[in-house]
Amino acid sequence: MKPESLPVFYLAGPTAVGKSAIALALAEQIGGEIVSVDSMQVYRGLDIGTAKPTPADRARVRHHLIDVIDLTSGFDASQFVRLAAAAVSDIQTRGRSAIFCGGTGLYFKAWCEGLHEIPPGDPQLRAELEATPLPVLLDELAARDRTTFETIDRRNPRRVVRAVEVIRLTGKPLSPQRTQRRTGAPEDQTGAARIVVFRRAPDDLRARINARVDAMFAAGLVEETRRLLTAGLGENRTAMQALGYRQVIEHVRGERGLAETIALVKLKTWQFARRQVTWFRHQTRTRWIDLETPDEAMSRVLHATGSAFGMPGSGWGVAGFL
């Protein structure tokens, strides 16, 4: 089979639905490799709190985009797209299928729909803009790019900062730059990407999240965080906001007790899972698969998917075969 015709799979869903286990099983059955779509697993060192695949898992199936950058570096959707493109061609050269699996909606979208030709964030400029009062930034935006000013979420500092940042960096208004698509996003051309999103009943998902968080603390999340803090975690804008680490940092500083922190992490993780579902529900083309409470449901899904993979031309998602 020609590399380009090898199927690519997209598996998504909220944290702790069980997507990784399915991706792993799928990869083994079809001889595929996994491309992690996770904004935090890219960081070296963020292991326990990101539920990173274990060394054993990684020995079973080759994983990409995990541990690719240092704790002291920044990361963004554009870098994800670039690295994912390299990973996919690498995988296909080997005659294998790429299985994208993760929960970062923006990265899925950036990959499937492409990004615009605009410059990356500039740490120094960004710091300056973030220190500027929002009304001042809005004035500048209104003066230099009326269209963006009118369409942007003016109450969200992040959006405003980025818009002004691009305008200053390029010396041009942002709106025209946002009309052109970046080429090179593989799915941009085909438009065929259809993301399979796994979901579970709320009570079920919540129980799984709670169990996972308990397991993380039992596995030494607090110790890992302490270690990472001496390695620069506190200085990393992105990694420091990771669920679990963020709350544990506060705990380590003495702001909160352990039991309370564990409960908080469970809650924040649950809220995050809800946001993920909202994102996939509205922002991407998706097929949904329910994973019910009993374990039999999972194996049923596995069997149903597994039996289809021998089929030629098996396509752009798992769901089509269920």
Place this chain on the structure above:
RNA sequence: GGUGGGAUACCCAAGCGGCCAACGGGGGCAGACUGUAAAUCUGCUGGCUUAUGCCUACACUGGUUCGAAUCCAGUUCCCACCA
């Protein structure tokens, strides 16, 4: 047993005669999102044939008043101190 403080919507908490279905925060629900996204931001959150309307509501009972979550009396429960 005595004295003082307190009981407000799912939780915390403001209000202390009308502008109160009741500030604020949390939680919940819904939503936005194109280079920080496990981030950031928004709306709604007593009930009702969704209305410048009605009903039910601020521990309970009764009272004062044109009018009470707000004042008075009694009751119950909580907390603190004294015995």
